[in-house]
Amino acid sequence: MAAESPIQKFDLNDPMPEEYRKLLIKLCCVEHGIEMISRSAILDFLTQVWMVGTYQAPSPYERVRTASYCWQEVGHSELFYNIAMDLDPALANEDIPVTQYAFHMKFPTWTELAAVNFLTDRVGMYQAREWVGSSYLILSKVAPMVVKDELGHTTMGYDRLERICATPNGREESQKAISKWYPAALDMFGRSESPRQFEYIKWGLKKQPNGELRRxxxxxxEPLIAKLGLDVPDPNKNRRFF
Ligand SMILES: [Fe+2]
Ligand SMILES: [Fe+2]
Structure with a gap:
């Protein structure tokens, strides 16, 4: 019995099948638009992070941490912009609106910012892990660094929540923030049945389906939320995509 043929890998200037090139452009120039310095959505998001994360920070240390977060995200944005530029300069420079609704939500308080970092940067980490060993060598080269940064971001959010949850008032605020951001984070993985994800998997641009990543x-x-002394929200409540 013949072994299954391994997934072919491509570097930037390698000839590519048309189907593969189309998917790659869709992934790098459109779908991953949030992390691209040419998009106003990322600038708006980082402006919110900066305003809340420096003015409301409880200590100089936390202000510096916010600055370092913004610096790393701007770094990702340039990195992914450069990847997109090599593939399709017109699309890379177009200010395509970001469809993930989480990026249009407001987080006006220190507690909400902590929940945003804990949950949405964690989604970013799971997505970046999908590119470790990617069939597009440029993506596979940058993925481990992005995974490491996003792990730092989600850990920062959790660590801040732990401190906030030390008081009953803080726990109450955190519960509200988690209830608001948990469904948005779960929806960021996309629909479980979307057909394109299976094309990405077929070409080695993704490893696992959306539903599996969400699970x-x-x-x-869930155990991390429980460890904070908070109720874990029903994962089906207030969701928009399944
Ligand atoms: Fe990032
Ligand atoms: Fe991040």
Whole structure:
């Protein structure tokens, strides 16, 4: 019996099948638009992080941490912009609106910012892990660094929540923030049945389906929320995509 042929890998200037190139452009120039310095959505998001994360920070240390977070995210944005530029300069420079609704939500308080970092940067980490060993060598080269940064971001959010949850008032605020951001984070994985994800998997641009990633996220995050002394929200409540 013949062994299954391994997934072919491509570097920037390699000839590519048309189907592969189209998917790659869709992934790098459109779908991953949030982390691109040419998009106003990332600038708006980082402005919110900066305003809340420096003015409301409880200590100089936390202000510096916010600055370092913004610096790393701007770094990702340039990195992914450069990847997109090599593939399709017109699309890379177009200010395409970001469809993930989480990026249009407001987080006006220190507690909400902590929940945003804990949950949405964690989704970013799971997504970046999908590119470790990617068939597009440029993506596979940058993925481990992005995974490491996003792990730092989600850990920062959790660590801040732990401190906030030390008081009954803080716990109450954190519960509200988690209830608001948990469904948005779960929806960031996309629809479980979307057909394109299976094309990405077929070409080695993604490893696991959206629903599987979401299940892993829920399994990992639920005990962490419980450890904060908070109720884990029903994962089906207030969701928009399944
Ligand atoms: Fe990032
Ligand atoms: Fe991040």
């Amino acid at each position: 892993q996220f829920i399994a990992d995050v």
